[in-house]
Amino acid sequence: MYAVHTFLFVTEARMTDPGTPLHLAHGPALPNRIAKAAMEELLAEPGHLPGQRLERLYRRWSAGGAGLLITGHVMVTAQAMADPRDVLLEHGTPLAPFRRWAAAAHDGGARAWMQINHPGRVIPGIAQTWSASDVRVDAGRWSRLYARPTPMTRTDLVGTVESFATTAALAREAGFDGVEIHAAHGYLLSQFLSPLTNLRTDEWGGPLTNRARLLLDVVDAVRTRVGDDFTVAVKINTADFQRGGFDEQDARTVVGLLASHGVDLAELSGGSIESLAVNGFPADGRTLAREAFFLDTAATILAAPPLPVMVTGGIRRRAAIQQVLDAGAAVAGVATALAADPSAPHRWLSGEDAETLTPPVRWRDKTLSAAASQALTHHRLAEYARGATTPCARGPLHALAADRLPTLFPTRRR
Numbered sequence: 001m002y003a004v005h006t007f008l009f010v011t012e013a014r015m016t017d018p019g020t021p022l023h024l025a026h027g028p029a030l031p032n033r034i035a036k037a038a039m040e041e042l043l044a045e046p047g048h049l050p051g052q053r054l055e056r057l058y059r060r061w062s063a064g065g066a067g068l069l070i071t072g073h074v075m076v077t078a079q080a081m082a083d084p085r086d087v088l089l090e091h092g093t094p095l096a097p098f099r100r101w102a103a104a105a106h107d108g109g110a111r112a113w114m115q116i117n118h119p120g121r122v123i124p125g126i127a128q129t130w131s132a133s134d135v136r137v138d139a140g141r142w143s144r145l146y147a148r149p150t151p152m153t154r155t156d157l158v159g160t161v162e163s164f165a166t167t168a169a170l171a172r173e174a175g176f177d178g179v180e181i182h183a184a185h186g187y188l189l190s191q192f193l194s195p196l197t198n199l200r201t202d203e204w205g206g207p208l209t210n211r212a213r214l215l216l217d218v219v220d221a222v223r224t225r226v227g228d229d230f231t232v233a234v235k236i237n238t239a240d241f242q243r244g245g246f247d248e249q250d251a252r253t254v255v256g257l258l259a260s261h262g263v264d265l266a267e268l269s270g271g272s273i274e275s276l277a278v279n280g281f282p283a284d285g286r287t288l289a290r291e292a293f294f295l296d297t298a299a300t301i302l303a304a305p306p307l308p309v310m311v312t313g314g315i316r317r318r319a320a321i322q323q324v325l326d327a328g329a330a331v332a333g334v335a336t337a338l339a340a341d342p343s344a345p346h347r348w349l350s351g352e353d354a355e356t357l358t359p360p361v362r363w364r365d366k367t368l369s370a371a372a373s374q375a376l377t378h379h380r381l382a383e384y385a386r387g388a389t390t391p392c393a394r395g396p397l398h399a400l401a402a403d404r405l406p407t408l409f410p411t412r413r414r
């Protein structure tokens, strides 16, 4: 029975037009196969709440035609904010601003999922962070920005599972259609998955089934709290792109485990702050495809996906979306290109193939180049959020300074 289902899914996906709706096991169907992937907006208002700027931005994206809008990562606990300008949703947070945010995202017909995250050790500029083990971030000469993390205790882990479940339940109450649990890009759940950052010898460390325990506990707790008519997705890396790190075989095993725990969709990405694969600088020296750059590492999963898969990374035009769908993915995820042109999905759905141009920054320092590229994207988001029709131009150095100074010299933390 299971094998027949898999075969039907593969056959259906291989012939998919980007405009075809996608029915999921839980929660409402997606109107088409183009998703705006998560982008940390850095646009929270005081109290880490969403406000008019995020509402304007998401209304704009919703009108742009993507069938699914996944929010930038929302923090599940005030104890671990990746950035003080991120949104936080925990027990006691007022829900009205989140209701308005979800309504804005639905405004043009898109579905809205909240991405929920705990950054673990990846919080620059603060003295205490938590992770699987006491392995510090290695970001070359920028490593000093990160504290050596404290290994989490059993009590910490139980509390973290509860935080994810509470945030998911509140997202549902606020009107979101689903949540995406962030287990990619080197944040806490990905720190547990990777053998380079998880050196534990207890039941959360060692073999992959142990390293995946925290993620699966989070998935189960979230499902218990949100019920059966709400989507639960997970974002994982196809690989860390670091020698000895989480690799394609690990990703395939984890995707199988997610399917058996009732997850509705797995988004595949790659890299981390230590291996800037999404910025074209993987630490293990591998060359990535110019477009849809995780398709090769996702190939073994896409050959027989046990659940709908979304592939994100490097998509700038319709032909790349079709390539991703033809390879067996159910959804194509697009981030940077939709910060440059929020209406691109409409053009792609009507058959246009024009490339959305987002020239990368190529300075000698790869970490700074990646940060400057992100900063340019943040600048565009802020421009749409203030209501600009077209973002005003800004150079990468100026964008980087505006983006990073508040993190290096924080004025507002809780």
Ligand SMILES: Cc1cc2nc3c(=O)[nH]c(=O)nc-3n(C[C@H](O)[C@H](O)[C@H](O)COP(=O)(O)O)c2cc1C
Residues within 6 Å of the ligand: 037, 038, 039, 040, 041, 071, 072, 073, 115, 182, 184, 185, 235, 269, 278, 312, 313, 314, 315, 333, 334, 335, 336, 337, 373, 374, 375, 377, 378
């Ligand atoms: C400014 C910016 C912020 C991002 N924030 C997040 C985030 O909050 N959560 C996440 O999973 N990925 C985040 N990403 C990664 C994207 O979701 C995506 O995986 C990556 O950018 C590759 O896709 P692209 O080539 O279409 O941009 C971010 C990317 C950018 C450019």
